[in-house]
Amino acid sequence: MSAEVERRAFGRRVAELRKERKLKQEELAAAIGRTASWLSQVERGVQPVNRLDVLRLLADGLGVSLQTLRPDAPEASTTEAEQGREPNDLDHARLIISGHAVPEILLAEAQAAPDNLPELRTAVERIWELAHRSQYAELSMALGTVIPRLERSVRTAPEAGRAELWLLLSKTYQALSAAFVRQDEPDAAWIAADRAIHAAEQSDEPLQAFASIFRLAQAFVRLRRLDQAEHSAATAANALKRHVEKTPDPQALSLLGSLHLVLALVYARAGNRPLARKEVEQARKVAGQVAEDRNDFNLEFGPTNVEIQAVSIAVELGDAGEAIEAGERIEAEGLSTERQSRLAMDLGRAYAQRRQTGEALEYLLRAERLAPELIHTHVAARNAIRELVLIAGASASPELTALAERADAQP
Numbered sequence: 266m267s268a269e270v271e272r273r274a275f276g277r278r279v280a281e282l283r284k285e286r287k288l289k290q291e292e293l294a295a296a297i298g299r300t301a302s303w304l305s306q307v308e309r310g311v312q313p314v315n316r317l318d319v320l321r322l323l324a325d326g327l328g329v330s331l332q333t334l335r336p337d338a339p340e341a342s343t344t345e346a347e348q349g350r351e352p353n354d355l356d357h358a359r360l361i362i363s364g365h366a367v368p369e370i371l372l373a374e375a376q377a378a379p380d381n382l383p384e385l386r387t388a389v390e391r392i393w394e395l396a397h398r399s400q401y402a403e404l405s406m407a408l409g410t411v412i413p414r415l416e417r418s419v420r421t422a423p424e425a426g427r428a429e430l431w432l433l434l435s436k437t438y439q440a441l442s443a444a445f446v447r448q449d450e451p452d453a454a455w456i457a458a459d460r461a462i463h464a465a466e467q468s469d470e471p472l473q474a475f476a477s478i479f480r481l482a483q484a485f486v487r488l489r490r491l492d493q494a495e496h497s498a499a500t501a502a503n504a505l506k507r508h509v510e511k512t513p514d515p516q517a518l519s520l521l522g523s524l525h526l527v528l529a530l531v532y533a534r535a536g537n538r539p540l541a542r543k544e545v546e547q548a549r550k551v552a553g554q555v556a557e558d559r560n561d562f563n564l565e566f567g568p569t570n571v572e573i574q575a576v577s578i579a580v581e582l583g584d585a586g587e588a589i590e591a592g593e594r595i596e597a598e599g600l601s602t603e604r605q606s607r608l609a610m611d612l613g614r615a616y617a618q619r620r621q622t623g624e625a626l627e628y629l630l631r632a633e634r635l636a637p638e639l640i641h642t643h644v645a646a647r648n649a650i651r652e653l654v655l656i657a658g659a660s661a662s663p664e665l666t667a668l669a670e671r672a673d674a675q676p
Contacts, residue, residue, distance in 0.1 A: 273310030275335065280308040282327045282334065295534075296489070297326040300652050303676070312655065312676060355448050358405040358441055362456050366416035380418040382429065385411070389433045389440075393563050396440045397601035399636035404444055411437055419467070428469050435464035435473050439563070442480040447603075448642045451487035458484055475501050475520045476562035482527045491531050498527045515555055519566035522551035526574045533581035541582060545575050558599060565600055573597060573604060577611045585618035606636035614649040622653050626665050629653075633668065641672045650674035 283293050294304040299322075306312035307323075314320055324334040365371065388411045395404040415434040419427055438461035445454035458481035465473035478501045485494035502524040509517050529544035548571045558567030572595050579588035592612045597605045613628035629650060633640040640646045651674045654661050661669075669675050 269310065272313050275314065276308040276310040278334065279304075279323065279327070282329060283308075286328060288327075293326050297322040300648050302652065303648075303655060306655065355401055355405045355444060355450060355453070358408050358444070359450070359453050361409055361412050362441070362453060362460070366413045367420070370417060370420050380414060380422070380430075382426070385415065385418070385430070385433055388414075389436050392437055392440045396444050397563070397603045399447065399603050399606065399639040401444055401448060401638050401642075404440070408437070408441060412441075419464075428467070431464045432468035432470055432473060435461045435468055435477060436563075437461075438464060439477055439480050442477075442484060443563075446480070446483045446487050447639060449487065449644050451484045454484035454487065455481065472516055472520060473562070475505060475517075475524075476564065479520065479523050479527060479562075479564070482524070482531075486527070486530055486534065489534075491535050494531045495528065498524045498531065502528065513554065515559060516561045518551050518555050519559055519561040519564055522548045522555065522566050522571065523564045525551065526571065529574070529578050530581065533578045536582075538582055541578055545571070545578055548574070565604055569595065569597060569600060570604060573600075573608045573611075576608060576615070580611050580614045580618070583618065585615040588612070588615040589619075602635050603639065606632045606639050609635065610640060610643065610646050610649075614645060617649045617652050617656075620656055622657055622665070625649065625653055626662070626668070629668060630664065633671075637671075647672050647674040651676055 283290070288296075290304050290308070291301045294301045303312060307314055314323065320335060321331055324331045327334065388407070392404065392407055392411060395401075395407060412434075415430060415437060419430040419434055422430055438457045442454045442457035442461060445451065445457060458477055461477035461480060462474050465471070465477050478497055482494045482498040482501075485491070485497060502521060505517055505521040505524065509521060525544045525548035529541045529548065532538075532541035532544060549568075552566070552568045552571045555567055558565070558569050560566075564570075572591060576588045576592040576595070579585075579591065589612060592608060592615065595608060597608050609628045609632035613625045613632060616622075616625035616628060629640065629646065632646070650665075650669050650672050653665055654669050654674070655676050657665060
C-alpha cells in the first residue's frame with residue numbers, strides 16, 4: 266500500500282471515529298491543541314501523522330486506544346512514555362506544590378525562627394518580575410526557596426505579624442498559578458490558585474482573594490472547564506459590582522474589569538460571540554472608570570490592556586481582520602514584556618488565520634524576541650507556527666523552519 270493510500274485510510278478512520286462521537290472538527294482540534302485546518306488535512310489524507318506523541322493526542326481526543334486508532338502502532342510501556350515526557354521549565358515548581366511545603370512543621374519538629382520580612386517582600390516582588398518577563402526557569406528556581414520560607418514563617422511567626430506573611434504567600438501562589446497557565450500546566454495552576462485563595466483569606470485583605478479567584482478562573486479556562494470558569498468568575502464579579510457601587514476604588518475596579526475579560530474569554534472559547542463582545546464592552550466601561558493603566562494585583566488592568574485582550578478575544582472568535590485593525594493601533598510599550606509579547610503573538614495568530622505568512626512570521630518572531638519562553642511553550646503560539654509551516658509547505662522559509670524547531674511546532 267502506498268503512503269498516499271495509507272494516509273487517506275487513516276484520515277477516513279479519524280473522521281469516522283470523530284463523527285461517531287458527534288464531535289465537530291473544531292471541537293476535536295481544540296481538545297488536542299491543534300487547528301481545525303490541520304485536522305481537516307489529516308482527515309483528507311493530505312497531512313501525515315507519523316509521530317507517536319501526536320497519534321496519542323488524537324487517540325486521547327477521540328477517547329479510544331492508540332491501537333484502535335492505528336492497529337499497527339507500537340505499544341509503549343509506561344516507562345517509555347515517561348521517558349518521552351519533555352521537561353518543563355516549571356517542573357521544579359510542580360514538585361514544590363506536590364504535598365506540604367514544610368511537613369516537619371506539622372510534627373512540631375522544627376524550631377521557630379524569625380525571618381527577614383523586608384527580604385521576603387523583595388523576593389516576592391522578584392517572583393512577579395520573573396513572571397511578567399516569562400522567565401519561567403529562573404522563576405521556578407526562585408520559588409523553590411521562597412515558598413518553603415513563607416510557608417514556615419506563616420506558621421511560626423508571632424500572631425501579630427502573620428497577616429502580611431499570608432499576604433506575601435498569596436501573592437507568590439498567584440504568580441505561580443499565572444505562570445502555570447502560560448506554560449499550559451492548568452492542573453498545577455488550579456492547585457496554586459486554590460492555595461492563593463486560602464492564604465489571602467488569612468491576610469485580612471479580601472481583595473487578594475478575588476485576585477486569586479481570577480487566577481483560578483484562568484486555570485479552568487485552560488483546563489477547558491468553561492462552566493467552572495464561568496461560575497468562579499461570574500460569582501466573584503457580581504460580588505465586586507455590589508462593592509464598587511458603594512466604594513469605587515481603583516483596585517476593586519481593576520479586579521472587576523479583569524474578571525469581565527476572563528468571562529469574555531470563556532464565552533469566546535464557547536463560540537458565544539454576543540456574550541464575549543458584551544463582556545469586552547463591560548471591561549472597557551470599567552477601564553474608563555479607572556482611566557489609566559495600572560498594575561493592581563499584577564493584573565496590568567487599564568484601557569491599554571483591555572484593548573490587548575480584545576485583540577486576543579477577536580482572534581479566538583476567528584475575527585482576524587478586526588484583531589489586526591485594532592492591534593496595529595495599540596501602543597503597549599508602557600506595559601510588561603509579557604503583555605507586549607502577548608499582543609505580538611496574537612497579531613501573528615491573526616495574520617496566520619488570514620494566511621498572510623510574512624506578516625504572521627514577523628509578529629511571532631517579534632514576540633519571541635520579547636519573551637522566548639512564552640512563544641516556545643504557549644499552545645496558541647505553537648499552533649499558529651505549525652499552521653504557517655503547513656501553509657508554506659516545501660517553500661517554508663529558513664526563518665519559519667527554525668522558529669518551528671525552537672518551539673517544537675513542526676507538523
